[in-house]
Amino acid sequence: MRRILRDDGTDLAPNSSLLIKPAGLTRSSWERLAHAFEGEVCDIVAADCRQVIGGAIKGLRRDFSQATLLDLGCGIGTFIRTHGCRFRSVYGSDFSLNMLRYAKRRCQDVPNVRWMQADLSQIDHATMPTGDVTVCLNVVTSPSKRIRSKMLRSLWKLTNAGGTTLLVVPSLESTLFVHRTIKRDQLTGASKRKLLSQGILMCDGVVQKYFSKQEALDSMRKAGFRKCTARRVWIPWSEEGLEDDHPRLNGKALPWDWLVLGHK
Numbered sequence: 001m002r003r004i005l006r007d008d009g010t011d012l013a014p015n016s017s018l019l020i021k022p023a024g025l026t027r028s029s030w031e032r033l034a035h036a037f038e039g040e041v042c043d044i045v046a047a048d049c050r051q052v053i054g055g056a057i058k059g060l061r062r063d064f065s066q067a068t069l070l071d072l073g074c075g076i077g078t079f080i081r082t083h084g085c086r087f088r089s090v091y092g093s094d095f096s097l098n099m100l101r102y103a104k105r106r107c108q109d110v111p112n113v114r115w116m117q118a119d120l121s122q123i124d125h126a127t128m129p130t131g132d133v134t135v136c137l138n139v140v141t142s143p144s145k146r147i148r149s150k151m152l153r154s155l156w157k158l159t160n161a162g163g164t165t166l167l168v169v170p171s172l173e174s175t176l177f178v179h180r181t182i183k184r185d186q187l188t189g190a191s192k193r194k195l196l197s198q199g200i201l202m203c204d205g206v207v208q209k210y211f212s213k214q215e216a217l218d219s220m221r222k223a224g225f226r227k228c229t230a231r232r233v234w235i236p237w238s239e240e241g242l243e244d245d246h247p248r249l250n251g252k253a254l255p256w257d258w259l260v261l262g263h264k
């Protein structure tokens with residue numbers, strides 16, 4: 001998976017390729033990854049070197065002191081640790097219990113947080129709270145379109161009327177740019193091109209979905225969100241396994257994820 005497993009060689013470079021039959025990360029894989037999250041997984045709030053996510057929250061120009069925040073797929077809780085204090089109540093949910101354990105420990109200073117184990121693709125909407133602001137950062141990455149659609153539809157249902165969601169997804173355009181920049185030549189061949197056109201990439205047996213800007217916007221609109229806008233969340237080259245002063249990067253822009261804001 002992109003930018004997840006760097007030191008053991010399972011990042012996109014240099015051994016990335018494309019699969020014929022993609023399979024995504026399972027819950028048990030995430031349980032194992034929780035122990036190595038800080039070193040190995042791209043934590044987008046921490047990696048957001050130009051503070052685009054924080055800027056988007058400020059740009060909502062809302063007083064959140066009476067609002068509820070819901071972080072779906074919260075990982076080790078960096079969004080909640082960074083922004084949770086502004087909200088009256090906060091829910092962090094993830095399907096990995098290990099992630100929730102780490103998140104709880106890291107967010108001890110944030111008042112009024114509750115942690116819930118839930119699978120976003122199979123939410124029991126009768127028992128799950130809803131949020132005025134919902135965030136879902138690099139969670140909707142399953143290679144299965146059906147699962148991604150379910151997750152986005154749940155995100156919509158879990159957002160209160162008048163509320164806003166912040167969705168971050170891996171960028172297909174950025175990935176192609178990274179490949180071009182560091183001259184990886186794996187993205188060739190007819191079947192590979194077909195998967196690439198669907199935004200499905202594999203790294204050492206782990207596949208995930210990469211979104212073009214248009215697809216990210218269309219997916220959010222299809223889920224029910226309105227006034228959707230997308231912007232780039234810039235991330236350092238080190239997240240792609242390259243030093244920022246690498247000669248090939250001379251003058252190059254940074255890689256990015258897509259942040260999509262949607263309203264309900």
Ligand SMILES: C[S@@+](CC[C@H](N)C(=O)[O-])C[C@H]1O[C@@H](n2cnc3c(N)ncnc32)[C@H](O)[C@@H]1O
Pocket residue numbers: 030031041042043044045072073074075076077078093094095096099118119120121136137138139
């Ligand atoms: C790449 S991490 C991102 C974590 C966090 N949102 C962040 O930006 O740092 C993906 C997280 O989504 C969780 N996740 C993946 N699929 C999920 C699902 N179907 N339901 C709930 N959580 C899920 C994983 O356990 C993991 O914590």
